[in-house]
Amino acid sequence: RKVLTSKSELPATFCCVCVVPATEYHLGLLKAKLAKYRAQLLEPSKSPAAKGEGFDVMKSGDARVALIGFPSVGKSTFLSLMTSTASEAASYEFTTLTCIPGVIEYKGANIQLLDLPGIIEGAAQGKGRGRQVIAVARTADVVIMMLDATKGEVQRALLEKELESVGIRLNKSKPNIYFKPKKGGGISFNSTVTLTQCSEKLVQLILHEYKIFNAEVLFREDCSPDEFIDVIVGNRVYMPCLYVYNKIDQISMEEVDRLARRPHSVVISCGMKLNLDYLLEKLWEYLALTCIYTKKRGQRPDFTDAIILRKGASVEHVCHRIHRSLASQFKYALVWGTSTKYSPQRVGLTHMMEHEDVIQIVKK
Numbered sequence: 001r002k003v004l005t006s007k008s009e010l011p012a013t014f015c016c017v018c019v020v021p022a023t024e025y026h027l028g029l030l031k032a033k034l035a036k037y038r039a040q041l042l043e044p045s046k047s048p049a050a051k052g053e054g055f056d057v058m059k060s061g062d063a064r065v066a067l068i069g070f071p072s073v074g075k076s077t078f079l080s081l082m083t084s085t086a087s088e089a090a091s092y093e094f095t096t097l098t099c100i101p102g103v104i105e106y107k108g109a110n111i112q113l114l115d116l117p118g119i120i121e122g123a124a125q126g127k128g129r130g131r132q133v134i135a136v137a138r139t140a141d142v143v144i145m146m147l148d149a150t151k152g153e154v155q156r157a158l159l160e161k162e163l164e165s166v167g168i169r170l171n172k173s174k175p176n177i178y179f180k181p182k183k184g185g186g187i188s189f190n191s192t193v194t195l196t197q198c199s200e201k202l203v204q205l206i207l208h209e210y211k212i213f214n215a216e217v218l219f220r221e222d223c224s225p226d227e228f229i230d231v232i233v234g235n236r237v238y239m240p241c242l243y244v245y246n247k248i249d250q251i252s253m254e255e256v257d258r259l260a261r262r263p264h265s266v267v268i269s270c271g272m273k274l275n276l277d278y279l280l281e282k283l284w285e286y287l288a289l290t291c292i293y294t295k296k297r298g299q300r301p302d303f304t305d306a307i308i309l310r311k312g313a314s315v316e317h318v319c320h321r322i323h324r325s326l327a328s329q330f331k332y333a334l335v336w337g338t339s340t341k342y343s344p345q346r347v348g349l350t351h352m353m354e355h356e357d358v359i360q361i362v363k364k
Contacts, residue, residue: 028202028225032209035229059139061103061110062308063287066137068116069146070155074246076100077270078146079115082280099136106280108291108306114140134166138237142286143170149245149259149267156243167233170241171264175227178218187212191219198225206232240286244279246270292318292353295360301336309353316349318359326361334360 067075083102104111116133137143143163147155163170187207189200202225203217210232230236245259249269260267266282268275288311295301307321315335319327327349334344337357344360353359 028198029205029209031225032206032229035226035233036209059112060101061112063109063141063289064112064114064139065104065142065144065283065287066114066116066140067144067146068133068137068159070148070159071117073146073148073155074270075115075146078244078246078268079113081270081273081276083113099133104280104283106284107289109284109289109308111283111287134163134168137163138166138168140239142283143168143239143241144283145170145241145243147243147245149247149255150250167230167236169230169236169238172238174236174238175223175231176220177223177228177231178216178220179231180216181212182214182216184214186214188216190217193219193222195219195222197222198228203228240264242266242279242282242286244268248274288312290353290355293356293358294322295334295336295358297360297362301358311355313353314349315347315351315353315359315361318353319349319361322361326363329363331362331364333362 067079069075079100079102082104099117100115102113102115104113114136116136145156145159147159160170187204189203198219206225206228207213207215207217212232241264243262243265245265245267247269248256248259248267249272256267259265266275266279268279270276290309290311290313291306292309292313293301293303293306307318309317309321315330315333316327318333319330330349332346332348333351335347335351335353335357336343336345336359337354339352339354339357340347
């Protein structure tokens with residue numbers, strides 16, 4: 001076989017344009033095969049494991065934050081600084097061997113912070129209790145990836161690769177693809193936008209690889225084959241992540257400035273207690289929590305005990321948080337705050353609440 005080194009050596013009848021789509025189909029099919037085989041490899045064994053020390057921690061508080069990173073990056077020191085929990089910290093690796101929970105009290109909310117053991121390369125395959133660490137990270141609302149600022153970008157790339165391989169997608173939104181398997185009728189494919197990365201033929205090839213021959217597929221955005229595979233698999237977790245660079249007191253100001261300007265990044269020093277307040281502000285922003293205050297008729301609002309809800313919560317969510325039967329007895333509510341045109345405003349169950357609104361609920 002002769003190896004072609006340039007386009008001039010191609011036969012006159014050979015069409016260069018045909019190479020690109022064929023390569024794309026081939027790559028898409030390979031990606032589907034890899035994703036399927038990787039999922040099979042990462043499935044836990046069916047054999048009963050030996051009983052040992054428990055690892056996961058019961059979810060508590062208003063939100064959960066998982067603190068992950070390589071050994072000796074400062075996770076335990078950070079937990080001790082931010083919470084009243086003392087986690088053993090030392091200069092050697094693998095000081096923390098189990099999951100240690102703490103609680104951050106901020107703006108009236110109790111945020112559960114989990115100090116997880118250090119992840120090593122190959123964690124997704126089970127090295128260094130990696131599977132247990134990643135399983136706990138999947139239950140979090142936000143991931144704080146603690147990185148050593150003195151070690152460049154190597155740690156970040158390796159950790160992202162480990163989390164990506166087990167279906168954790170950081171700072172990404174769920175692909176806007178409608179997918180529904182059917183019992184018959186073949187594959188129905190449509191798109192509302194111009195597709196540059198996927199085609200109907202490629203979608204069919206990927207579906208056939210997963211033994212799916214009847215389905216409805218609708219692309220509402222220009223997604224890649226990887227994103228379409230994520231939709232088919234269906235067990236991916238999309239969560240916000242803060243990249244926290246610790247030990248900035250050991251690097252130059254130019255390097256600190258460069259790291260701080262990266263998206264989703266915060267620079268801190270646990271040793272010198274630098275920039276921890278800003279990190280808390282960013283964490284609150286990424287958690288997207290809302291404080292709602294309640295008021296009884298004829299009394300002043302209770303600003304000491306806030307109801308903590310997700311951003312975008314309605315009056316109905318507030319009712320359910322106070323008591324599960326309150327929504328059925330609901331007549332109307334009076335709301336003071338930025339979500340209203342005037343204060344107080346009489347609203348119904350579907351009214352969307354905003355941060356630091358005050359609500360008075362009137363029952364039937």
